[in-house]
Amino acid sequence: MQQLFFAVLTMIAGVLACALYFFGTNFILDRLLPSKGLSGPQASRNLRLTNAIRPWLFLGPALITLTVYLVYPVIESIRLSFHGRSGIEFVGFRNFIWMFNDGEFRQSIFNNFLWLLVVPALATFFGLIIAALTDRIWWGNIAKTLIFMPMAISFVGASVIWKFIYDYRPEGTEQIGILNALVVYFGGSPEAWVTLPFWNNFFLMVILIWIQTGFAMVILSAALRGIPEETVEAAVIDGANGLQIFFKIMIPQIWGTIAVVWTTITITVLKVFDIVLAMTNGQWQSQVLANLMFDWMFRGGGDFGRGAAIALVIMVLVVPIMVWNIRNANKEMEGH
Template sequence: MQDLMWALFTMVIGVAGCIAYFYGSNALLDRLYPAGNSARASGMSAHDISVNINKANAIRPWLFLFPAFALLTIYLIYPVFKTLQLSFFDASDTNFVGLDNWRWMLTDPGFHESIFNNALWLIVVPSAATFFGLIIAALTDKIWWGNIAKSLIFMPMAISFVGASVIWKFVYDYRAEGSEQIGILNAIVVFFGGEPQAWITVPFWNNFFLMIILVWIQTGFAMVILSAALRGIPEETIEAAVIDGANPLQIFFKIMIPQIWGTIAVVWTTITILVLKVFDIVFALTNAQWNTQVLANLMFDWMFRGGGDFGRGAAIALVIMILVIPIMVWNIRRANAEMKGH
């Protein structure tokens, strides 16, 4: 109850602060550039009033944008430059070491493992989530209970990554052979006469068991976006294909997919950006043990564990940023092109 009250108090203070800022800043602007009855009463000329109105109109949008710019500067722009600086210093951030952290990274087995695992995630998760989302979007549009199915598939998007990891931890749970298996996967294996396995400790394959969780979460996102794109396809093109004798598979792969290819690419790249930053699932389920290390988890380990090494952690963080930026820029450009096309 105390946590709930603090959360409510924070919300009230936040909303009240926003209201006070916008009313107060606009009142100050109107005082600096008067243009109402008070300006006329003070004998100000019509020309001066017009100038004040133009100046106030030019400044007013920036009053609304200022909080966002301030927060972006404090929580995004400044940390980027600070991280870049840290990457050239030692663990204590006191001694300049040049490119030593970067040279260490290129020869570190943990970094090599992280790059390999991140590459696996990049290959599997965006492709699988986009594929399943597309198939589900196409199928659910043709059944009467499609909206119910979409709601159920979209539900995992409302669960945090840690919450989803806890759910799947019970799916993969392992008990010694002969004990009752509470994990769904091992219960099924035992039911069919197999031997239970500690799935998340199996090297290499355990990465795929972790990927399933993110695919499960992101399929709903892909489905919603692609479903909207499919509904935007002109009916005339589909009717023409039917008249020409095309079967449903030909219509889907040769008529529908080419028309929404841009949206598919945007969905795929959006999930790709998320995958490059994946951390919660690995941290919650394996803590990067059993060869499941990824870049974000490696960064966390070097920055905050064993006394911390901010130099090496910062270098790894910059690698993640360097990998994300080109995909993000392409994604934004593609989305803008899609919007202009409509």
């Protein structure tokens, strides 16, 4: 209850602080540069100045936050990647040479590649299919709400839920994990699913697919509803069946939105950390880049140089996709 109390108190304090800041800064600006009650060049000058300053009052906190929590960490990570364990001794490219020769780093790259192949594809596919199907049934909005609900759960919370699904108890004892309970019910032997090398990656991917399908469904459902009815009606008149309309009429018209959803999920996959940390902590060959970075940066005494080098690899992989995603989203907006 104490944690809940402080969480609610923090939210209330944050909202009140934001309201006080925006109302307060606008009040001060209007008093320093009044335009009411004045006439002539002075009023015009004050009005121009307030119009120029006011947007920065709203953007200022966001820009300061981005600088402190994004720009500075990027610069500091670049600096640390060329330094040793303590971040003081300059070692040049030694951290990068170690990284590309390290077996665990290569395993992490391979696992991230698997995640990139599977998660965005399946989450987008399931989201698209569900969006198309739920638009055709009367209880579609209820179904969408249920499917979107995992988006409200943190990655760690979702991992705890799926830990109960994958839970393993020795053979002969009662299985509380849903998956093993079903296996035993049908005459099989229980397995410690998350400890199976290679295959455990796919069991972890299911969690992220479960979460991200709701996101894909909402975006793609909106895109499908934006398709002009005239094109669908024309296809029906021409004798096209449901599958032909879906794949040859609807999909091409929302392909840009599908690409944006795909790349957004791809960025999430490249940064995946919480699920692996909560489920396996990178054991049994399930390590990914973000978890490996965390291990080197904060565990075992911490090696800031190696941790920063791995962080830069993640950034280099994420930034091009993010830039492409923003450009594609802007094109979509221009089209509407």
